[in-house]
Amino acid sequence: MSTTIGLGIDVGGTNTDSVLIDLENKKILSFAKASTTRADLAIGIADSLRGLDKRHFPGIALIGLSTTLATNAIVEGARRRVSAILIGYGPDDFPPALREDVVLIRGGHDVRGEERAPLDTETLREIVQHKKGDTEAFAVCGYFSVRNPHHELRAGEIIRQMTGRPVVCGHELSPKLDAVKRATTTILNAHLIPIIHHLVDSVQRVFLRNRITAPLMIVRGDGSLMGMSAIMNRPIETILSGPAASLIGARYLLEQEGAVEDAVIVDIGGTTTDTALLRNGSPCLNPEGARIGSWQTNVQAIDIRTIGLGGDSQVTLDYDGNLRVGPKRIVPMAFLGAEHPEIEAELERIRGRCDHLPLYSAPDFWVAWGKNPEGHEEKTGRRILDSLGKGPRSLLQLSEAAELGMTDVRREMARLEEKGLVQHCGVTPTDFLHANGTFAAWNRGTALLALQILCDRHRIALPALREKLAEAMERKIGLQILDLVLAERVRLHRNQAGCDVCLLFWDQCFSREKRSDHVRFQISLKDRLVGIGAPAHAFLPPVAQKLGTSVTVPFHAGVANAIGAITGAVALTDEALIRPVLGQFRLHSSLGVEIFAGLEEATVRGRDLLAKVIREKARAAGAGEAEVTLEEKEHWATSRTGESLFMEKRLIARAIGSPRLEPSRMVPGVSARSSDDQ
Amino acid sequence: MELLEKISEELQNGNFIDVPKLTQEALVQGISPAMILSDALVAGMDVVGEKFRRDELFMPEVLIAAKAMQAAMTVLRPKLIETGVETAGTIVIGTVQGDLHDIGKNLVGMLFEGAGYQVIDLGVGVAPERFVEAVRTHKPDIVGLSSLLTTTMPQMREVIESLVEAGLRGSVKVMVGGAPVTEKFAQDIGADGYSPDAASAVEKARVLTTR
Numbered sequence: 001m002s003t004t005i006g007l008g009i010d011v012g013g014t015n016t017d018s019v020l021i022d023l024e025n026k027k028i029l030s031f032a033k034a035s036t037t038r039a040d041l042a043i044g045i046a047d048s049l050r051g052l053d054k055r056h057f058p059g060i061a062l063i064g065l066s067t068t069l070a071t072n073a074i075v076e077g078a079r080r081r082v083s084a085i086l087i088g089y090g091p092d093d094f095p096p097a098l099r100e101d102v103v104l105i106r107g108g109h110d111v112r113g114e115e116r117a118p119l120d121t122e123t124l125r126e127i128v129q130h131k132k133g134d135t136e137a138f139a140v141c142g143y144f145s146v147r148n149p150h151h152e153l154r155a156g157e158i159i160r161q162m163t164g165r166p167v168v169c170g171h172e173l174s175p176k177l178d179a180v181k182r183a184t185t186t187i188l189n190a191h192l193i194p195i196i197h198h199l200v201d202s203v204q205r206v207f208l209r210n211r212i213t214a215p216l217m218i219v220r221g222d223g224s225l226m227g228m229s230a231i232m233n234r235p236i237e238t239i240l241s242g243p244a245a246s247l248i249g250a251r252y253l254l255e256q257e258g259a260v261e262d263a264v265i266v267d268i269g270g271t272t273t274d275t276a277l278l279r280n281g282s283p284c285l286n287p288e289g290a291r292i293g294s295w296q297t298n299v300q301a302i303d304i305r306t307i308g309l310g311g312d313s314q315v316t317l318d319y320d321g322n323l324r325v326g327p328k329r330i331v332p333m334a335f336l337g338a339e340h341p342e343i344e345a346e347l348e349r350i351r352g353r354c355d356h357l358p359l360y361s362a363p364d365f366w367v368a369w370g371k372n373p374e375g376h377e378e379k380t381g382r383r384i385l386d387s388l389g390k391g392p393r394s395l396l397q398l399s400e401a402a403e404l405g406m407t408d409v410r411r412e413m414a415r416l417e418e419k420g421l422v423q424h425c426g427v428t429p430t431d432f433l434h435a436n437g438t439f440a441a442w443n444r445g446t447a448l449l450a451l452q453i454l455c456d457r458h459r460i461a462l463p464a465l466r467e468k469l470a471e472a473m474e475r476k477i478g479l480q481i482l483d484l485v486l487a488e489r490v491r492l493h494r495n496q497a498g499c500d501v502c503l504l505f506w507d508q509c510f511s512r513e514k515r516s517d518h519v520r521f522q523i524s525l526k527d528r529l530v531g532i533g534a535p536a537h538a539f540l541p542p543v544a545q546k547l548g549t550s551v552t553v554p555f556h557a558g559v560a561n562a563i564g565a566i567t568g569a570v571a572l573t574d575e576a577l578i579r580p581v582l583g584q585f586r587l588h589s590s591l592g593v594e595i596f597a598g599l600e601e602a603t604v605r606g607r608d609l610l611a612k613v614i615r616e617k618a619r620a621a622g623a624g625e626a627e628v629t630l631e632e633k634e635h636w637a638t639s640r641t642g643e644s645l646f647m648e649k650r651l652i653a654r655a656i657g658s659p660r661l662e663p664s665r666m667v668p669g670v671s672a673r674s675s676d677d678q
Numbered sequence: 679m680e681l682l683e684k685i686s687e688e689l690q691n692g693n694f695i696d697v698p699k700l701t702q703e704a705l706v707q708g709i710s711p712a713m714i715l716s717d718a719l720v721a722g723m724d725v726v727g728e729k730f731r732r733d734e735l736f737m738p739e740v741l742i743a744a745k746a747m748q749a750a751m752t753v754l755r756p757k758l759i760e761t762g763v764e765t766a767g768t769i770v771i772g773t774v775q776g777d778l779h780d781i782g783k784n785l786v787g788m789l790f791e792g793a794g795y796q797v798i799d800l801g802v803g804v805a806p807e808r809f810v811e812a813v814r815t816h817k818p819d820i821v822g823l824s825s826l827l828t829t830t831m832p833q834m835r836e837v838i839e840s841l842v843e844a845g846l847r848g849s850v851k852v853m854v855g856g857a858p859v860t861e862k863f864a865q866d867i868g869a870d871g872y873s874p875d876a877a878s879a880v881e882k883a884r885v886l887t888t889r
Binding site for chain 2: 092093110111112143144177178179180181580635637638639640641643645647
């Protein structure tokens with residue numbers, strides 16, 4: 001029996017997918033899907049594991065996890081008790097929204113790595129003494145600390161001595177300039193530390209209950225894997241973990257079919273469509289650093305574009321018959337019909353009366369969601385919630401129950417949705433796919449009925465409606481892909497309202513109805529499209545055709561994300577910089593600043609230092625044998641008069657290694673009993 | 679208009695005695711300050727710049743014309759402020775740390791002023807921190823860095839890096855110039871623009887700020 005099995009788990013927004021892969025023989029052994037349980041992710045993970053073939057569990061030697069936990073926590077504004085010590089910073093050097101956590105201390109360096117002011121250790125000690133009882137994690141950031149980490153290191157030492165709490169410094173998270181991004185990143189990282197601790201704890205318990213003792217690694221935003229100690233210190237590196245895992249998974253699947261060079265990966269999910277690039281087989285990273293919500297960090301993560309368009313996006317038609325998809329996400333009618341077949345009667349009733357419905361009304365239903373708060377709602381809300389207590393209700397039914405006009409009911413429902421008390425259900429692309437037989441998971445009859453209502457109301461035949469949806473999807477996805485591929489050169493205008501030639505171009509390329517019979521525009525994309533996500537099969541091929549390229553939807557694309565969670569490698573980089581100073585050479589590294597008389601001396605020292613540090617880091621991050629490569633870039637400038645100037649020498653070390661596998665400690669031959677499962 | 683043409687001509691001749699007098703006369707005649715600026719002074723400097731580019735004029739002649747312009751601006755500036763002429767933008771200029779040359783920088787300053795910019799001149803030997811402070815305070819559209827020594831060229835990179843560290847790099851366009859500086863050097867250090875002489879600097883600035 002194989003002892004090199006990897007368990008990959010992707011905890012996404014909707015689904016928690018898991019997969020078992022024989023890492024040595026590159027075979028997918030088993031996979032399962034379950035619903036993600038937002039309140040406690042471990043439950044969804046346990047559910048997902050239940051769907052896997054348990055016979056392989058004793059062979060699991062590694063667990064890889066990708067999760068949107070970090071991204072969600074930040075976007076949703078989850079705040080913990082954090083103290084951020086900013087050294088040598090001014091009041092404008094960090095985002096005002098983080099003001100609460102921040103304490104400014106004198107110190108810091110300049111662009112050359114020289115001290116601007118001595119580190120005020122006295123004030124530091126006072127502050128730490130004052131805050132230590134109330135702080136879960138410390139963030140320390142120094143001005144120009146990436147040119148000289150000395151003050152950060154010293155402050156970190158003091159804090160650790162005095163409190164024993166986790167302390168993470170700015171220069172540990174990124175070697176890049178920009179003190180504002182550094183502060184943002186380091187402070188948000190501190191907020192995530194307790195959150196990730198909690199996740200890892202509860203998740204480890206699920207694994208133990210399933211008698212899986214393999215080491216746990218988490219996917220970073222650049223697709224690489226990171227081990228426990230690194231995760232606990234630098235959880236911010238897991239932002240965009242989910243999309244990165246999809247990208248790595250897609251690459252893995254493509255590799256099974258041959259070498260991978262360049263491709264555009266398109267992941268069409270329930271709510272969003274994400275696009276990212278593979279170049280020379282590697283994910284393209286965002287050079288500005290990852291942006292989450294309104295925060296700009298310096299975390300190295302994949303350059304991914306996201307639009308609010310997915311299988312469960314709301315489909316509406318306006319007065320002019322223009323079809324819109326998304327960005328709102330609702331429950332598909334097909335799904336509602338599968339859970340509550342009785343709504344078919346109501347749909348028939350609506351169809352009979354559809355001429356009396358407002359034009360903007362696709363068949364809309366709502367279901368009660370979560371706990372029903374007692375006494376919080378006034379009359380209208382109360383009546384609606386009571387009515388919903390008996391099952392899903394249409395807009396018409398709610399209007400009758402509340403004795404209100406449909407417009408007012410809509411407004412009320414929007415309010416209740418925002419409070420999380422109700423869920424909106426309606427027509428989505430998933431319903432179209434059920435209607436034409438592509439999907440068969442849920443209730444086709446309900447889907448068809450709902451679409452028919454839409455057709456009747458807008459006096460359009462079903463084939464024509466299908467065309468409208470296809471065109472809307474293709475156009476949005478097609479433009480997203482072009483935006484990504486052209487990003488280095490051009491910024492596509494968001495609203496396309498500017499240029500008539502552009503509008504003509506888009507219409508000729510994407511519209512069913514051409515504006516001119518005399519001119520044909522054709523796009524020819526060099527990269528092929530790779531589709532993952534259930535709706536990819538249906539919607540991507542026409543997009544590929546319009547873009548003049550081919551499309552691949554790999555087998556197992558449905559669990560590409562979970563596959564990516566376990567097939568990435570441990571990959572780290574570290575940098576050192578040599579700059580001239582008054583006839584000598586200054587070496588800047590994560591250990592500090594050293595001065596040398598000669599460039600060669602400085603280079604030798606830099607190489608040694610980097611190689612040592614990166615090997616240690618790779619080992620600590622969970623790599624087995626790491627391959628270390630060193631890149632050296634020397635920059636000389638020439639003046640107008642031909643004089644040569646030494647500007648700098650940059651040393652970049654890269655370590656890549658497969659994760660260390662640890663075969664199970666469980667006694668072989670003893671299989672997990674099903675009653676052990678939780 | 680005859681008077682404006684005369685001002686322009688005398689400016690081109692470097693007549694720094696008569697040009698301010700004629701400017702004053704134009705004001706007395708009721709010609710708007712904005713019109714004097716654009717149709718006489720800037721027009722005159724444009725010709726000077728063009729001739730200099732074609733090697734029909736030499737640096738000393740350019741400098742004297744600039745001196746005449748400066749004299750006229752002393753008269754005109756208060757009137758411009760009074761009538762609230764819209765500035766084309768704000769530019770912070772300075773010679774980098776360790777460098778005391780200022781002729782080129784001063785010329786650039788005058789030409790930008792002539793083109794309707796508000797000019798904040800930090801002087802010579804300006805440390806990176808002072809450039810950063812000036813950007814923070816004045817929120818300029820452009821920062822112009824001047825260096826006339828090969829040995830101080832790397833200072834330009836330090837200014838740019840200091841702007842990055844301060845989180846201000848994206849808020850300005852950085853232009854560099856000076857005898858030893860080249861286009862390639864400008865690109866290599868991450869500047870937004872380079873111009874070989876003061877006259878083309880204004881044009882380059884316009885291009886950079888309209889995108």
